[in-house]
Each structure stands twice: as C-alpha cells, then as structure tokens.
Amino acid sequence: MKQDIKDLIRAALQGLVNQGQLDLIELPEPQLERTKDATHGDFATNVAMVLAKLARAKPRDLAQQLVDALPASPLIARVEIAGPGFINFFLTEDAYREVVPRILETGHDYGRSRIGAGQRVQVEFVSANPTGPLHVGHGRGAAYGSVVADLLAAVGFDVHREYYVNDAGRQMDILGTSVWLRYLELCGETLRFPSNGYRGDYVWEIAATLHREHGDGYRVDAETVFADLPPDTPQQGEPQDQPGDKEAHIDGLIAAAKHLLGDNRYRYVFELGLNTILDDIRADLAEFGVEYQEWYSERSLTESGAVNKAIGRLRASGHLYEQNGALWFRSTAFGDEKDRVVVRENGQSTYFASDIAYHADKLERGFNRVIDIWGADHHGYIPRVKAALQALGDDTERLDVLLVQFAILYRGGEKAQMSTRSGEFVTLRELRQEVGRDAARFFYVMRRCEQHLDFDLDLARSESSDNPVYYVQYAHARVSSVLRQAADKGMTVDPSPGTVNLERLTENHEQILLRTLNRYPEVVESAALKAEPHQITQYLRELANDFHTYYNAHQFLVADAVLRDARLKLILAARQVLRNGLGLLGVSAPESM
RNA sequence: GCGCCCGUAGCUCAGUUGGAUAGAGCAACGGCCUUCUAAGCCGUAGGUCGCAGGUUCGAGCCCUGCCGGGCGUGCCA
Numbered sequence: 001m002k003q004d005i006k007d008l009i010r011a012a013l014q015g016l017v018n019q020g021q022l023d024l025i026e027l028p029e030p031q032l033e034r035t036k037d038a039t040h041g042d043f044a045t046n047v048a049m050v051l052a053k054l055a056r057a058k059p060r061d062l063a064q065q066l067v068d069a070l071p072a073s074p075l076i077a078r079v080e081i082a083g084p085g086f087i088n089f090f091l092t093e094d095a096y097r098e099v100v101p102r103i104l105e106t107g108h109d110y111g112r113s114r115i116g117a118g119q120r121v122q123v124e125f126v127s128a129n130p131t132g133p134l135h136v137g138h139g140r141g142a143a144y145g146s147v148v149a150d151l152l153a154a155v156g157f158d159v160h161r162e163y164y165v166n167d168a169g170r171q172m173d174i175l176g177t178s179v180w181l182r183y184l185e186l187c188g189e190t191l192r193f194p195s196n197g198y199r200g201d202y203v204w205e206i207a208a209t210l211h212r213e214h215g216d217g218y219r220v221d222a223e224t225v226f227a228d229l230p231p232d233t234p235q236q237g238e239p240q241d242q243p244g245d246k247e248a249h250i251d252g253l254i255a256a257a258k259h260l261l262g263d264n265r266y267r268y269v270f271e272l273g274l275n276t277i278l279d280d281i282r283a284d285l286a287e288f289g290v291e292y293q294e295w296y297s298e299r300s301l302t303e304s305g306a307v308n309k310a311i312g313r314l315r316a317s318g319h320l321y322e323q324n325g326a327l328w329f330r331s332t333a334f335g336d337e338k339d340r341v342v343v344r345e346n347g348q349s350t351y352f353a354s355d356i357a358y359h360a361d362k363l364e365r366g367f368n369r370v371i372d373i374w375g376a377d378h379h380g381y382i383p384r385v386k387a388a389l390q391a392l393g394d395d396t397e398r399l400d401v402l403l404v405q406f407a408i409l410y411r412g413g414e415k416a417q418m419s420t421r422s423g424e425f426v427t428l429r430e431l432r433q434e435v436g437r438d439a440a441r442f443f444y445v446m447r448r449c450e451q452h453l454d455f456d457l458d459l460a461r462s463e464s465s466d467n468p469v470y471y472v473q474y475a476h477a478r479v480s481s482v483l484r485q486a487a488d489k490g491m492t493v494d495p496s497p498g499t500v501n502l503e504r505l506t507e508n509h510e511q512i513l514l515r516t517l518n519r520y521p522e523v524v525e526s527a528a529l530k531a532e533p534h535q536i537t538q539y540l541r542e543l544a545n546d547f548h549t550y551y552n553a554h555q556f557l558v559a560d561a562v563l564r565d566a567r568l569k570l571i572l573a574a575r576q577v578l579r580n581g582l583g584l585l586g587v588s589a590p591e592s593m
Numbered sequence: 594g595c596g597c598c599c600g601u602a603g604c605u606c607a608g609u610u611g612g613a614u615a616g617a618g619c620a621a622c623g624g625c626c627u628u629c630u631a632a633g634c635c636g637u638a639g640g641u642c643g644c645a646g647g648u649u650c651g652a653g654c655c656c657u658g659c660c661g662g663g664c665g666u667g668c669c670a
Contacts, residue, residue, distance in 0.1 A: 033609060036616085046612065049650080059650085083613050084650065129670060171670050247669085298670095326668050337596070337666070344668040351670050379597050380665045405598075405663080447606070450598060452663070454605060459619085465632060466619065474632050482629045526609070538607065541618080545634095552625085552634040593632065 001075070001099075002522055005043055005089055006032050008073055013047070015069035022055050034519065041080065041088035042515070049085040059085025096514040097502040103517065103573040105497060111524045111580050116157030122362060123149040125373035126285065127164040130277040131175045132200050134284055137375060139428040140407045140453060143444035143586075144533060145373045146290040148402075150584055151528035151536075160367065161292045164358060167274055168299040169351055173254045174198065175277075176270035180218065180257050181225075182207035183269075189222040195232050196250040206276050210269065218269065220260045229253065284429055288437060289586040301357045307349055310357040310392070311342055319391045329356075334387035356388040363394045371531070376403045376450075402531055407444065407453040416457070435460040438587045442469040445533035445585060468541055472578065473590055475544035479575035480591040482556055486568060491557065493572065494565045504566040509550040513574060516546050520577050524584070533585065540581045547574050 009030040016022040030047045048063035055062050063081045070079060075095040080088045103110045125145025128138045146161070153159045166172070178197040182204050185191060193199070210218060229252040231244035258266045278295075285292075301307050311327070314320050319330050320342070327343035329352075342353040362370045374381070386396045409416040409426060416426055432440055439460040446468065447453050465471050486492075494500065505514065520539065527535040556567045579589040 031612095033612085035613090036608095037613075040613070044613085049612085052650095086613070131670090166670060169670060174669095324668080328668090341668045346668080348668090350668065355670095375664095376598070377664060378670095382597085403598075403664095451606080452599075456605080459605095463632060467632085468618075470632060471618095474630085478630065478633085485629050522609085530610090534607080535609090538617085545617090548633055549635085551629080552631095555629070557629055593630085 001091075001095065001518055002032060002034075002043065004073070004075055006030050008070055008076070009045055009047060009066070009087075011071050012066045012069040016065055019069075021065060022051070024051075024054075034522075035088065040082060040086070041090040043089040043091075044082075044086045045089075046086060048081075048087060052085065063087050093503075093506075093511075094499065096511065096518060097499050097505060099514060099518045100502055100569050100573045101497050101499060103576050104569065107576060108580060108583075110576060111521045111584075112154045112156075113521065113525060114156040115525065116152060116155050116528075118158075119156075119368040120158045120160065120366065121152050121369045121371065122160045122162060122365070122367040123152070123371045123373065124162045124164055124362075125149075126290075127166070128281065129166045129171050130274055130281060131171050131198060132277065133202060134281055134428040136407055136409055136426050136428055136431050136455070139288070139431060139440065140444045141373055141375060141404050142285060142288055142290050142428070143441045144404050144449055147441075147445050147533040147536075147585055148371070148373070148528075148531045150586070151524065151531075151533065154584060155525055155528040157528075160294065162294045162296055163292050164296050164298065165278065166298050166351070167278075168302060168354070170251075170254075172270065172274060174250055175203075175273045176266070177250070177254050177257045178203050179206045179210065179273045180261070180269050181253070183210045183218060184220065184222055184225070186211045187216055187219045189219070191222040191226065192232075194250050194253055195235055195246040197253075202277070202280075203273075206273050209276070210272060218261065218265060225253070225256050225260060227256075229256070288428065288432060289441065296358070298354050298358070301354050301361070302349070306357040306361060307353050310360050310388075311349070311353060313360075313392055314342070314356070314388070317391060317393075329384075329388060329391070331384045331387035331391075334383075334390045336383040336387045340384050352384065352388075355385060356392075359385055359389055359399065360392055360394060363389065363398060368398065370399045372399065372401045374401060374403055376405045379403050402449060404449045405452045407455050409455045409457055411457045431457075438473070439467070439469045441586050442472075442537060446537045448532065448534055468537065469587065470593075471548075472540045472544045472582065473588070474593055475547045476575055476578040476582070476589045477591060477593040478551060479547070479571045479578075482571060483568070486557055489557065491561075491564065491568075493568045501562050501566040502569065504563045505570060507550075507554060509546075509553050510567075510570060513543075513546045513550055513570060516543050517573055517577055520581070536581055536584055540578065540585075543574065543578060543581070547571070547578075 009032065010027055013022065013024070013027050013030070017024050017027070028047070028050070030045055031050070032043050032045045035041055035044050048066055049059045052059040052062050060081055063085045067079050067081060067087060075091055077090045077092040079090070082088050123145060126134070126138055126142050128134055134142070149159050149161050174196060175198055181191060181193060181197060186207055230248035231242065232249035233244045233246040234240045234242060261269065311320070314329060319333065321328055321330060325345040326341045328339045329342050331340050332338060340352055341350055342356070343349050382401050386399065389396045389399065435457060443455055443460050444453070459467055460469070463470055465474070523535055523539045527533060554567070556564065556571060558564045558567070582589045
C-alpha cells in the first residue's frame, strides 16, 4: 500500500518534469511516512519541501503543482497540503478494508516479500566457546540472531545461519586439562585445582564419563603432574603473600597433561570435553528453536591450511613484520589502535589469525552480505578484522558486525549474576526451564540490541497482562475462542473472497484495527532490513491492544449475519497476523490459554 | 588516558534514518464483568529528551565540548 502511493508520487514528479516545471535528471525516492496524527491523513510526504530549493518555488506552491499532477487512484479519498508544505494523503475506506481478503488469501505469507530475492546473506551468531554450557548472555545473541535471520528469510533473502566453533586454542586446552584433573580426583588423587581451570559441575560430569569408561587408564600420580610447575596465584584461604602467575601455571599444567598422557590420550580427553559440550550446546539451541545450516570448525581452518594461506597473503602484500620473535599484522595502517600478533613467539597462530582466515573464507564463499553478531564486549575486535580484510583486498562493505549488549537478569528485584569460570552462572537452559521458551525469546528481542537488557524473570513468568508475551498470545487465543463459540452456535464464515460485507466495518475500533493490519508488511520489511526484531514485538503489542480494545467494545457474534460475518473475517485476519508475527519471533501462538 | 555504546515520564523502553502538539507498558489514582475468556478494557496524572553551544525553514535524532553509566583497551578466546 505504501509502495502504491509512492508510485503515485513518482508519477506526479515525472509529470512535472515532462511539463518542464521541474528540472531533475533522476527522480528522487520520495519519502513517505505514516502520520502520527490522524488529522494529517494516513500518509504524508515532504518531497515538496525537499525539492523546493531546486525547483526555485515555495514549498507549498510546489506541493500544489504535485497534487494537481497526481494520477487518480481508488486508494485515495483526498489529498491536502498542510504546514510548511507537507502533502497529506487520506485513504478511502475501501483501501483499508481490502487488507482483510488479502490477509485471508495469503495467510502465512502475509507480510513476507521478495525484496531480498537473489541475495545470499550469512548470519553468524552465538559462536560461544565450547568450554561450558550456554549462559543467559549467549541466549540473547541466540534469540536475536535467529530472529534476524528469520526476518531476512521472510523478506526473500537466501539466509545461511552459521555457528563458528572455537574448537582449537588455549581455552580448549584449559578445558581438557580441567576435565583431566577432575578425573584424577575421581581416581582418588589429591590435588590443588588451578585458579584458571573450569570449575563447573559439567566438568565433573565429563570427568566421570571418562572414569566410568576407562577406569584408571588415564591416571597419573598427582605429584608427577604438579612437579616443577610455576606457582599459581593464591586462591581463597591460601597465604596471599606469595605471588604467582595463574597463566604460567595453567600453561604448565597443559604441557604436563600433553606430555604425561601422550598425543593420543590427550587428544581423547580433549575431544571428549569438546564433543560433550558441543552436543549440549546443539541440543540447547535446538530446544530454543535455533537451527543452523552450518557449524564451522576453527580447527578445520588450520588443518586445511587456510590460516597459513591467509598469513601468506598478508605477508606477500607487505602487511606483516617480525618483532620480539612474534609475527605482527600492521593493522594500524588501516585505522586500528595498535598492531596485532598473528603468530606468537611460541609458533602458535592466534585466534585472530584464524578469524582472518575465517572472514576471508566467508567473503570468498560469495555472500552478498555477511552479518556477524557478537557480544558487545568484543567491540574492540571489529577494527582489526576489518583491517585484515582490507589488507587482503576484500570488500569490507559486505561485512556488518552487530553488537548485542548484555542481558541482566532480575529476580525479586535483585540482580542474578553470572560468571563462567566460577561455575556459578545462570544457564540458558535454566532460564528456559524457569520462564519457558516463548517468554525467553520474546523478552530477549524486546529491546534494541545495543540497549542493555533488564530481564525481569518474575514478569516473564507471570501469567497476567503485564507480561507482554501473554498479552499478545492471549489476543490470539481469544480470537480462536470466539471462533469456537461461533462454531458451537452453527455460525460459519462466508468463504467468498473480496470485500463482500466488509463495508459494514464502520466502527472506529474497526478502522484502527484495519490500519494496524495494513501496516504489518512495512514493519516486517523495516525490522528485517534494519535488523531490529524489537519492531515486531512492539507492533504485536499494538495489534493485540487494538484487538482487545475492539473485543471489549463490540460483540462479534451478533444476530445480524452480514455484520457478524464481516467482524469474524476481521478478527480472523487479526489472528493470522498475530500468528505470523509470533512465528517470526519463534514464539508459539496458542489456540487457548 | 584513549576507543566504542548508552543517557527520553518515578521504573522498563519506543520514537519510521531531520518533520507537524515527544509516545507505549508498568507503578499511582479513578472507573468497567447478568455479555464471545476481567490472562481484558476505559480514563486521570506524569517531560528543561543528561548539560551547554552549533548546523537550518525545522533537532530527541546531525556536529563540537562537557557530565554520568557500561564495555573494551592481551603474544586469551
């Protein structure tokens, strides 16, 4: 509908150009917006004001010329010039009523479009290190990322959802070593668990699996393991006066594990930890309604030689240099704050090196657009990744990094804190168990992603209209309930298409509802292109409110069959849009509550 | 210190890329069930858009400088 009116404006502009009253080489895209105030009509454009200077005319005069040049349309009831030169469009009632048969005919597809057709987009999100279960911070990235991906798909993009698995690197070694140490404890060894080790219960569980399946097969004397290690930093309850280095300590433990177990056995423990946790993450996300097309292994980049290849390309183009035994990328040449190491003094390539190779690979795969969704704490990382891509001669315009701020949980007005290392954190799974998948998803995407999210657990769990999820779902269930009542009374809905009977929808509440239903495709498009799922939640609350208000003001199952049919068609359309919108969010639309 | 993000009603947040008189939801106060689900609806009250300049027909939105909060500033990932 919005597009139809834009076309009319374009035609009017073209008319003025043809008459020589306007000198334009190419027509501008007219800005058309929904009015905030009904006295300003339904849509308003400011083209006359924008073009006034160029046309050397007063805005209002130009507006009048445009209005005169406007082709006739059944959509438009009348047009007014207002204020400094706005052109206000008042739509006919038919224009609004027409949406009902359109919704009923297109059903699930109402709101979907093809504006992204032919374009491939990759969305990478969550990508949490498989060193422990997902926590509630990852949950927001999961909800946000999956909804953005689904929105893009809804407007026609070919979407590729991807999880980057950090299955290499030091953090994973720390996990493997943590598992092994817990296993040694289960074998009866007494040892001092390192400050930097992973302490969660899940580590014990993985260790127990190892112990159950292999008995003492991986056992080594604790004294041997801890012999000649650099001292750890003191932990609670230990004398604080002896300084230590927890990083050197854990690195020593990793080296000891590798040496004492040998390659094969070390690898086995490492893989057991990785796979157990990755399986858990996969299951967790699947239960949360998040599916991926691909789980991309970081290790595969090293094994395929992609990392070395990327480093080679950077070296060949003169962007690398050696210093202090390490290999550095001169990212400052591309606006980064400082240069970055790609190969460490010890010969190991850094996470950053993998990430250069990974992003180069993404662009090579030919996506028109690549979207990374990261936690906000990684924002400092953006300049160096873009710098590397620039250095490789890649088009950084194709890469968008969206940052998701933290979610802070509140329970009973108190903050519920989390920390992966201590093992005291709220997992995504726990959150789902507490508030349910629907509430969790809805709440996660309710706010703009760059806004800190205060997640009120009590509210998310409450079964009242204060809870926006229930409020919207209830509107959906309520329509279904009315239709059940109608069926019980033997009333049917006229299946004929078109706006038959709909001219009976004259009540103010009905006009408002029709207006809101009309707006839905624009909301989906905007939410998708701007990666702003909160526009959908916002819209659904409005639509639900329009419906509830209507429900309270008017009876649907009236004796007048024609009026009744019109009203049932209207609320049927409303239910369809509620269902479509909730579907985009991955939230269920219950038939009864 | 430097970089990025945020600052809008008592609270949580919108604000259609610079448009007309800044909007919701909670909380507060006052109403609405003999009715298709009161898990709902209506009304009242609530604002120096952090502060100060600037850009222009027009600024919550853009620019500059302050103030306040978050995050980052590893040869970790």
